[in-house]
Amino acid sequence: MRAALWFLALFGLAVAAALFAGNNQGTVSLFWPPYRIDLSLNFVLLVLLGIFAVFYAALQAIQGLFDITQQARRWRTQQRERNMVQALLDALTHLASGRFVRARKASMVSLAQESALRQTLGPLPANPALRSLAHLLAADSAHALQDTAGREAHLQGALQAVQEAKGSQQSELQVAIQLRAVQWQIDDRDPHGALERMAALGPGTGRRTKALRLKLRAAEQAGLHQEALHTTRLLAKHGAFSPVAANSLIRGLVTQLIRQTKDTPTLERVWNELETSEQTTPELALQASAQWLQLGGDNTHVRNWLLPLWGQWQHGLSLDQKTRLVEVLTLRTDTIDAAWLARIETSLQLHPRDALIEYLTGMACFNRALWGKAHKHLSPAAPRLQIGAQTQLQQRAYMALAQLAEQRGDLPEANACWRKAAGKMGE
DSSP states (O other), rough: OOOHHHHHHHHHHHHHHHHHHHHHEEEEEEEETTTTEEHHHHHHHHHHHHHHHHHHHHHHHHHHHHHHHHHHHHHHHHHHHHHHHHHHHHHHHHHHHHHHHHHHHHHHHHHHHHHHHHHHOOOOHHHHHHHHHHHOOOOHHHHHHHOOHHHHHHHHHHHHHHHOOOTTHHHHHHHHHHHHHHHHHHHOHHHHHHHHHHSSSSSHHSSSSHHHHHHHHHHHTTTTTHHHHHHHHHHHHTSSHHHHHHHHHHHHHHHHHHHHSHHHHHHHHHHTTOOHHEEEEEEEHHHHHHHHHHOOOOOOHHHEEEEEEEETTTTTOHHHHHHHHHHHHHHSSSSSSSHHHHHHHHHHHEEEEEEEHHHHHHHHHTTTTTTHHHHHHHHHHHGGGSSHHHHHHEEEEEEEHHHHHHTTTTTHHHHHHHHHHHHHHHH
C-alpha cells in the first residue's frame, strides 16, 4: 500500500512539473551594461537546481573528510568491544571444555580490552558487568588450577567491579559471585566458611535451589545432619530431587542423626521432629528403636514406635525388615508386654507357618517363663530360620531350647541344642 501511494505521489509531481514547464513562457533577463541576456525561466530553475546539488555534494564530501578520524576511532572502539566479548566467550567455552589455562588467558585478554576501552572512552554502563564476569571466569579457572592466591585476587576484582554496576544487574552479579565463592570453599573442604558466606546472603537468595544444594553439601561436610535434613526437605518441596532420591537422602540423614545421639532425651527430640511419613518408615523406626534400647531407654517408646510397623507385617515389610523387627523386639526380655503378646499370638493364628512370628512367640513366652509354650513354638521355628540375618535368631532359638532342655533334665537334648547354637556362632 505504501509503495502504491509513493507511485501516485511521483506521478502527480511529474504531471505538475509538466504542466508548469510545458506552457511556461516566462524569461529571466540579466543586465550587464552594455549587454542584456534573456534566459528561459525553466533553464534558470534547472541551473539553480544543479548548483544546489553540486554545493550539497561538496559539503557532504568536506564533512566526510573531517569525519574520517572519528570514524576510525569508532571503528577501533568497536573492534575492541568485539575482541573483549569474543575473549569472554572463548574463556567461557574453554572453561566448560576443561581447558583452564586457556580460559584464564582468554579472561585476561578480555580484561585488557576492557581496560583499554575504559581509558579511551571512560566508564560505560555495561563495562562493570563484563569486567566482573571476566574476573569470575578467571577466578574459576584459577580454582581449577589450584591457584588459591590468583583465585582470591580475581574474586576481589569481581566484587569491586560489581560495586560499579547499577540496578538489578548489580544484585544478581553479586549473588552469582558469592555462590561461586561458596562452591570453591566446599571444594576446599571448608564447610564452615561456606555456611558463613551463605548466611550473609539474603533470605530470598538463600532459598534458591542452587543455594540450597550448596548449603546441603556444606552441612553434610560439616557433619550438621540436622541442618542438612532441613535443607533436604526444602529441596524436596522445590522439586529439586525425585521422590525416590529425596526419601533416600532423608533416610540417610535421619539414620546419621539417630546414630549420633548419646542419650535418650536427644533421641526422643530427634524422633519427635520427624514427620509422620518418616516415623512410619521401617528403616528409621527400627534404627531408632534399637538405639533407644542400647541407650537404656524404657520399652514404652519402642512399643509405640514399632506398632505401625507391625501393622505392615504382611504387606509392606521385606524379609530383612521383618527379621530386624523381630530382633529389636527381642533385644530385651521385657520389651514385649501382654498387649504385644496378644498381637503376636493373633498374627500367629493368621500365619501359622511364618517362622519369624513363631520364633517371636516362642521367645516372648520364654521371657515370661511360659516354658511349655516356648518349647512348643521354638522347636519348629528354629530349623526354619536359615535365610540371611535369621541365622542369629536361629542361634538364639537353639540357646533357649538348650536352657529349656536343661530345666527338664534332658541333657542329650540340651547338648545337641548347644552344639547347634555353637555351630551357628561359627558361621
